[in-house]
Amino acid sequence: MSAQKDVTLLEAVRVALSDAMEDSDRVVLLGQDVGRRGGVFRATEGLSARFPGRVLDTPLAEGAIVGSSIGLAIGGLVPVAEIQFLGFLHQAFHQVTQQLARYRFRTRGRFHLPVTIRAPYGGGLRMPEFHPDSLESQLANVPGLKVVTPAFADDAYSLLRAAIRDPDPVLFLEPQRLYRSVRGRVPSDGATDGDFGARMRRHGDDLLLVSWGPSVHTCLAAADELEERHAVRSAVLDLRWLSPLDHARLHQEAAVRRRVAVVHEGVRSAGLGAEVVASLQESLCDTISLPILRVTAPDTPYPPGRLEDAFLPSQENIVEAALHVMDRP
Amino acid sequence: MTHVTPDWAAEWAAGSGEPLRFLEPDGGLVRPDLPRPPDDLVREALRLMLLSRALDEKCTNLHRQGRLGLYAPVHGQEAAVVGSHLAIDPAVDWLVPASREQPAMLRHGWALDRMLASFLGRIDAARIPDHVRMLPRQQSIAAQLPHAVGIAWATSIRGLDGVTLAYCGDGATSEGDFHEACNLAGVMGVPLVLVVINNQYAISTPVSRQTRATRLADRARGYGFPGVAVDGDDLFAVYEVARQAVERARAGQGPTMIEAVTYRMSFHNTSDNPSLYRDPSEVAEAGQRDPVARLVAYATGAGVIRPDAIEVVEAEVRAEVEAALDQALSYPAPGPEEIFRHVFAD
Ligand SMILES: Cc1ncc(C[n+]2csc(CCOP(=O)(O)OP(=O)(O)O)c2C)c(N)n1
Ligand SMILES: [Mg+2]
Numbered sequence: 001m002s003a004q005k006d007v008t009l010l011e012a013v014r015v016a017l018s019d020a021m022e023d024s025d026r027v028v029l030l031g032q033d034v035g036r037r038g039g040v041f042r043a044t045e046g047l048s049a050r051f052p053g054r055v056l057d058t059p060l061a062e063g064a065i066v067g068s069s070i071g072l073a074i075g076g077l078v079p080v081a082e083i084q085f086l087g088f089l090h091q092a093f094h095q096v097t098q099q100l101a102r103y104r105f106r107t108r109g110r111f112h113l114p115v116t117i118r119a120p121y122g123g124g125l126r127m128p129e130f131h132p133d134s135l136e137s138q139l140a141n142v143p144g145l146k147v148v149t150p151a152f153a154d155d156a157y158s159l160l161r162a163a164i165r166d167p168d169p170v171l172f173l174e175p176q177r178l179y180r181s182v183r184g185r186v187p188s189d190g191a192t193d194g195d196f197g198a199r200m201r202r203h204g205d206d207l208l209l210v211s212w213g214p215s216v217h218t219c220l221a222a223a224d225e226l227e228e229r230h231a232v233r234s235a236v237l238d239l240r241w242l243s244p245l246d247h248a249r250l251h252q253e254a255a256v257r258r259r260v261a262v263v264h265e266g267v268r269s270a271g272l273g274a275e276v277v278a279s280l281q282e283s284l285c286d287t288i289s290l291p292i293l294r295v296t297a298p299d300t301p302y303p304p305g306r307l308e309d310a311f312l313p314s315q316e317n318i319v320e321a322a323l324h325v326m327d328r329p
Numbered sequence: 330m331t332h333v334t335p336d337w338a339a340e341w342a343a344g345s346g347e348p349l350r351f352l353e354p355d356g357g358l359v360r361p362d363l364p365r366p367p368d369d370l371v372r373e374a375l376r377l378m379l380l381s382r383a384l385d386e387k388c389t390n391l392h393r394q395g396r397l398g399l400y401a402p403v404h405g406q407e408a409a410v411v412g413s414h415l416a417i418d419p420a421v422d423w424l425v426p427a428s429r430e431q432p433a434m435l436r437h438g439w440a441l442d443r444m445l446a447s448f449l450g451r452i453d454a455a456r457i458p459d460h461v462r463m464l465p466r467q468q469s470i471a472a473q474l475p476h477a478v479g480i481a482w483a484t485s486i487r488g489l490d491g492v493t494l495a496y497c498g499d500g501a502t503s504e505g506d507f508h509e510a511c512n513l514a515g516v517m518g519v520p521l522v523l524v525v526i527n528n529q530y531a532i533s534t535p536v537s538r539q540t541r542a543t544r545l546a547d548r549a550r551g552y553g554f555p556g557v558a559v560d561g562d563d564l565f566a567v568y569e570v571a572r573q574a575v576e577r578a579r580a581g582q583g584p585t586m587i588e589a590v591t592y593r594m595s596f597h598n599t600s601d602n603p604s605l606y607r608d609p610s611e612v613a614e615a616g617q618r619d620p621v622a623r624l625v626a627y628a629t630g631a632g633v634i635r636p637d638a639i640e641v642v643e644a645e646v647r648a649e650v651e652a653a654l655d656q657a658l659s660y661p662a663p664g665p666e667e668i669f670r671h672v673f674a675d
Contacts, residue, residue: 071478099472110456
């Protein structure tokens with residue numbers, strides 16, 4: 001890779017969109033307030049001036065944003081739709097699950113839908129109800145959809161480029177509390193590599209912490225505390241792609257450490273952590289007994305902002321779970 | 330019934346609210362100076378409508394014999410479907426069906442044997458060919474409408490020719506997708522013609538239980554584009570209104586909504602029993618307005634087709650259905666491995 005730019009995760013999203021639009025005039029952006037306003041987080045700032053007629057402000061209608069993206073794709077464009085907050089994707093859920101995810105299958109490949117849906121999600125910003133919801137397990141449960149979430153700025157760039165290039169629909173989930181707090185480097189020549197699969201973010205032989213999106217950073221902080229205070233060396237695996245899951249990497253990293261905790265901001269029951277646990281048990285049940293715990297939000301609605309610290313998985317919760325699995329024989 | 334003028338939409342909106350009609354149920358013209366499709370188009374339409382009847386009959390029988398799954402007949406709606414589709418050019422225009430627009434799908438280029446293959450579960454043979462600009466039937470009521478708007482929007486963004494003709498039912502107008510799609514179509518001014526086939530029922534629910542509005546076409550005004558109701562059993566009125574709507578769309582003047590007021594003469598689909606919810610006298614009365622009989626009366630009366638030629642065409646379309654059925658049955662049924670194909674790109 002050649003020269004690099006140092007950017008926030010939010011800027012990485014914007015550079016990825018801009019580079020994708022530069023590379024192909026078929027790429028169009030659509031959503032609420034994405035044009036002159038540049039999106040509520042300013043992810044699309046400046047793009048409507050730079051690409052006239054290709055940044056499309058829509059009415060306030062999520063079903064129409066996703067549904068018309070399907071038609072735009074069939075009509076030969078490569079739409080990148082913004083849903084202002086992931087919590088409002090439910091207003092378009094039937095278009096996502098019944099239509100977007102199934103068009104290739106239903107038409108035996110006559111139509112395929114290179115549609116990307118971007119949506120900010122996750123807690124920590126004291127947002128009103130619905131705005132911080134983590135709904136990734138509901139999306140990972142839908143065959144025909146890919147779901148990806150970056151935890152770092154360089155990933156935000158390369159994974160978004162990969163999502164837009166993908167011939168099939170991809171949900172690109174943007175951890176909103178990392179937008180401005182995480183910085184990284186993006187290539188200035190648009191080159192990307194290593195777009196698929198999970199990534200190891202911290203090495204350690206004793207324990208495997210598995211996570212994605214915003215809670216990867218909570219895991220990293222917990223891993224430091226575990227090492228400094230308890231002499232437990234934890235590895236942190238960032239899954240990145242939540243669907244399809246990188247099962248092979250997950251199994252391999254768990255098998256060598258034999259102790260696992262999986263951490264996510266979504267609620268516990270039928271959350272994606274349960275899938276990680278099940279995948280590991282199914283692959284390792286003949287060979288290894290695997291102590292494994294989940295650290296998740298509880299099975300309650302997302303609480304008002306001043307209570308969210310009690311709701312989200314904390315560094316302390318992770319350390320406690322880690323010490324618990326370390327204690328197992 | 331209101332008589333048409335060149336400015337039909339405005340006249341209709343200001344008028345009685347009765348659907349536009351050109352052809353009386355007995356096949357006579359409401360007024361001699363009304364526009365009529367050219368004779369060869371009338372013959373094409375009549376043949377397609379008779380083919381549609383033959384197809385309904387065959388598929389219903391096959392269902393009764395346990396050889397075909399659910400089938401939703403067109404019966405009663407032929408003029409609404411054929412008349413509107415005659416206004417577009419399958420070489421450049423897109424068709425977005427709801428589900429019971431069989432003759433439109435055939436005219437758009439989906440071969441009869443391929444359509445039958447779809448009813449018989451031969452999914453790969455039923456694949457819509459690459460050159461046919463048509464979406465598949467939609468099982469989720471109204472969900473196709475935002476897709477249609479998106480296609481029409483893409484056409485205008487890319488500066489291409491082509492109008493999108495979309496269909497939905499009266500029941501579909503109660504869905505959120507109907508509203509979101511119409512609203513977006515109006516805001517973006519896309520080249521869309523939306524035909525609402527008001528066949529008076531959504532399964533057992535009469536249109537009076539979908540809306541307190543008297544005319545579905547009135548809704549278009551709220552979205553900022555013209556809407557007009559036509560007698561959906563009158564091929565000429567449907568064709569003329571659709572032709573003008575397509576012209577508007579081609580000229581960049583935006584979407585039009587057409588409510589084709591018709592009647593579902595048959596069951597909702599082969600698992601339905603309409604005697605549970607509607608009076609036979611209502612069906613008999615609707616039978617007096619039959620779109621096929623009306624066109625036959627006009628065409629034979631006006632010398633567009635010889636009376637003895639009707640039976641010939643009927644025999645021909647029956648034979649066409651039989652031949653297509655043989656062909657469809659010769660296509661392989663899918664094996665279980667097909668479940669895993671086409672989930673994602675290979
Ligand atoms: C979203 C959705 N809800 C319910 C159904 C079940 N359903 C199938 S057809 C139908 C009635 C549709 O009525 P209308 O839109 O008037 O079309 P028609 O059947 O009269 O052609 C219903 C309720 C469905 N397919 N999709
Ligand atoms: Mg109906």
